Every structure is written in structure tokens, then in C-alpha cells.
Amino acid sequence: MKARDPIVEIVSTGRYLPDRVLTNADLEKIVATTDEWIMERTGIRERRIAGPEMGAAEMGARAARIAMERANVLPGEVDVIVVSTATPDRLLPSTACDMQALLGATNAAAYDISAACSGFIYALSVAEGHIASGNAEIALVVSTEKMSGIVDWTDRATCVLFGDGAGAAVVRRAGTGRGAVLSSFMRSDGTLAELLWRPAGGVKVPMDIAVLDEKSHLVKMAGREVFKSAVRSMAEAADQALMRAGLTGADIDLLVPHQANMRIIDATARYAGVPMDRVFVNVDRYGNMSSATVPIALDEAAEQGRLKQGDHVMLVAFGAGFTWASAVLRW
Ligand code: ACO
Numbered sequence: 230m231k232a233r234d235p236i237v238e239i240v241s242t243g244r245y246l247p248d249r250v251l252t253n254a255d256l257e258k259i260v261a262t263t264d265e266w267i268m269e270r271t272g273i274r275e276r277r278i279a280g281p282e283m284g285a286a287e288m289g290a291r292a293a294r295i296a297m298e299r300a301n302v303l304p305g306e307v308d309v310i311v312v313s314t315a316t317p318d319r320l321l322p323s324t325a326c327d328m329q330a331l332l333g334a335t336n337a338a339a340y341d342i343s344a345a346c347s348g349f350i351y352a353l354s355v356a357e358g359h360i361a362s363g364n365a366e367i368a369l370v371v372s373t374e375k376m377s378g379i380v381d382w383t384d385r386a387t388c389v390l391f392g393d394g395a396g397a398a399v400v401r402r403a404g405t406g407r408g409a410v411l412s413s414f415m416r417s418d419g420t421l422a423e424l425l426w427r428p429a430g431g432v433k434v435p436m437d438i439a440v441l442d443e444k445s446h447l448v449k450m451a452g453r454e455v456f457k458s459a460v461r462s463m464a465e466a467a468d469q470a471l472m473r474a475g476l477t478g479a480d481i482d483l484l485v486p487h488q489a490n491m492r493i494i495d496a497t498a499r500y501a502g503v504p505m506d507r508v509f510v511n512v513d514r515y516g517n518m519s520s521a522t523v524p525i526a527l528d529e530a531a532e533q534g535r536l537k538q539g540d541h542v543m544l545v546a547f548g549a550g551f552t553w554a555s556a557v558l559r560w
Pocket residue numbers: 261262263266267270271345346385386387389425451452453454455456459489490493517519547548549
């Protein structure tokens with residue numbers, strides 16, 4: 230496939246992480262687990278947990294304000310806010326509308342998309358479409374996740390994996406040559422939905438006492454099956470983003486994968502032919518923050534000087550749905 234001219238560029242990024250740190254030692258006091266088990270199976274040492282007063286819209290707004298300040302973009306200049314979240318503050322209206330109000334982005338359209346952990350790359354593609362169509366010049370892409378609010382804190386197989394946080398990017402029509410989105414790819418397989426889901430609490434099985442008793446409104450996951458699909462899908466996503474950008478793994482200066490599990494990150498990097506010293510990892514400090522992991526990692530990588538002008542950066546993610554997605558940027 231021939232590489233296309235970039236349509237949009239990422240001007241800036243920002244992130245918000247709650248102050249409260251929950252370590253593996255803390256978890257040992259909550260469920261029957263050990264630091265050794267969690268480290269060996271996942272690579273996670275600690276994660277951040279948002280307080281009861283902190284919602285997804287507020288976390289996202291904090292990340293967005295940083296990105297907007299860095300891009301010199303005023304709230305009134307934003308044309309569209311695309312929010313990815315698996316943990317909306319409430320089901321109606323969208324978290325994006327709440328965020329718009331918090332930001333005072335009075336000229337923006339605002340809505341949520343639901344693509345779980347792949348959501349940032351999906352939302353980036355959606356923003357690209359708005360800009361390509363001429364309906365927007367400046368888009369705010371925000372992923373915000375309060376995973377601590379949807380995990381079952383009595384289920385050791387899931388509660389040790391997740392954390393809270395938000396990441397944001399200001400996206401505009403390509404022009405400067407920096408932060409250009411060279412390629413992107415998205416795919417889904419809804420036949421595997423029940424491997425990672427919240428079975429009840431929507432309109433099909435509404436919330437009632439039985440749902441609350443069974444905790445079927447919280448995350449359920451078939452870890453081993455998810456693991457296998459994640460490795461396979463991340464490999465396909467890496468292949469597709471590289472092919473669409475006309476590049477190979479050897480051209481990638483930094484791989485920014487979804488941060489769910491260190492073993493999935495290792496397998497993806499190995500498959501794509503990117504050595505580990507060119508892979509950004511923060512799963513040890515934050516756990517899996519669903520769609521917020523990719524923009525937070527990108528923001529930390531930029532801050533740490535791991536991204537030089539002209540570098541090729543590959544984003545790859547996988548999540549519930551299943552969904553998987555990837556993109557190649559030229560920084
Ligand atoms: N502490 C101690 N023991 C545990 C824990 C825990 N926290 N959790 C599970 N175990 C036990 C199980 O009960 C089981 O015990 P048994 O053998 O006596 O039955 C044993 O450990 C093995 O359990 P498995 O689930 O088979 O362990 P596995 O090696 O598969 O590791 C893990 C589990 C870490 C969840 C792994 O499957 C995984 O990472 N899967 C992918 C998860 C993922 O990436 N999800 C998110 C992707 S999409 C998104 O981000 C929303």
C-alpha cells in the first residue's frame with residue numbers, strides 16, 4: 230500500500246494522573262495476591278487511583294488544559310472534542326459534553342466514542358475524518374479512564390491490573406510537518422465481546438439487586454483468552470500501520486504500545502522487530518488505564534526527550550470488543 234500525505238498532526242499532548250498510589254503491597258491486604266505474582270505475570274508494580282470526588286470528565290479536562298496550553302489553543306478555538314472512555318461519569322449525556330462545559334469550549338461539538346483500550350487511536354482517526362471533511366480545523370482528542378470505578382475489588386484476577394488516568398492531544402490540519410499522522414488502522418471482532426466485558430447494567434440487563442449482588446455490572450475477563458487475542462491482534466495492527474506508512478519495524482524510533490501487560494508489550498515489540506530500548510514502558514508505574522495508556526505514554530515519552538524531531542513513532546493498542554488499532558506518526 231502506498232503511503233499517503235498526512236492529513237493531520239498532533240500539535241501537543243497532556244496528561245493527568247491522580248496522586249494516590251496503590252502498590253502491589255497494598256493489594257496484598259485487599260485480595261489473596263502477592264507482589265511476586267503480579268510482577269511476574271504483568272510487570273505492574275503500582276497504579277494510580279482517583280478519589281471519589283474525581284470523575285472521568287474532570288480528569289480529562291485537566292489533561293486537555295495542559296495540551297491546549299502547550300499548543301497555544303484557546304477553548305473557544307476547539308471545533309470538536311472526541312472523548313474515548315470506557316468509564317463515563319454517567320450514561321447520558323456524554324463525558325465529552327461535561328468536559329466541554331468544564332473547558333468552556335463553547336464552539337465545539339463534543340461526543341464520546343466507545344472502543345475500550347484502542348480508543349485513543351480510534352478517536353484520533355475520528356478527529357482526522359472531521360478535519361479531512363473540512364468540518365473542523367482544531368480537534369481535542371481525550372482519553373480518560375477511571376478503571377477503579379468499574380473493577381470488582383474482590384476479584385484478584387482483574388483488580389490488580391488496572392489504574393486511573395487521562396491523556397489528551399490537540400490535533401489540527403497537517404502543515405508544520407511535526408507530529409504528522411502517517412498512517413492508521415482500526416479493526417474489531419464483536420464475536421469475542423464476552424471475553425472482556427461488563428455483562429449487565431445497560432438496557433438489556435438493567436441494574437437491579439441481582440446485578441449488584443452478582444457484581445455483573447463490573448469487569449469480567451477471561452485473562453488467558455484475552456492474552457492470546459491481544460498478542461495476535463497487536464501483531465496485525467503493527468503490520469498494518471507499518472505497511473500503510475511504507476515503513477518496517479527497523480524504521481521505528483519509538484514504539485508506544487498499549488500498557489496492559491509487560492509480556493504482551495514484549496511479544497508485540499519482538500514481532501514488529503523493534504528492540505526493547507526503543508519501546509516506551511510505564512505499565513510498571515500505572516497498570517492498564519485502558520484508552521488513556523497510549524496518550525499518557527506518548528506525553529511522558531515527549532517530556533523525557535525520547536522523541537526527536539523526525540522520529541517515527543508507532544502506536545499500537547488492543548482492547549475489549551475486541552478492538553485493535555495502530556498509527557504511525559512522524560514527530
Ligand atoms: N494473584 C495471585 N494469583 C492469581 C491472581 C492474582 N492477582 N489472579 C489470578 N490468580 C491465579 C488464578 O486463580 C489461577 O490459579 P489456579 O491455577 O489455582 O486456578 C492462576 O493464578 C493462573 O491464572 P491465569 O488467569 O491462568 O493466569 P495467567 O498467567 O493467564 O495471567 C493475566 C493472568 C495476568 C490476567 C493474563 O492472562 C493477562 O495478562 N491477560 C491479558 C489481560 C489483558 O491484557 N487485559 C486487558 C487487555 S484489554 C484492555 O486493556 C481493556
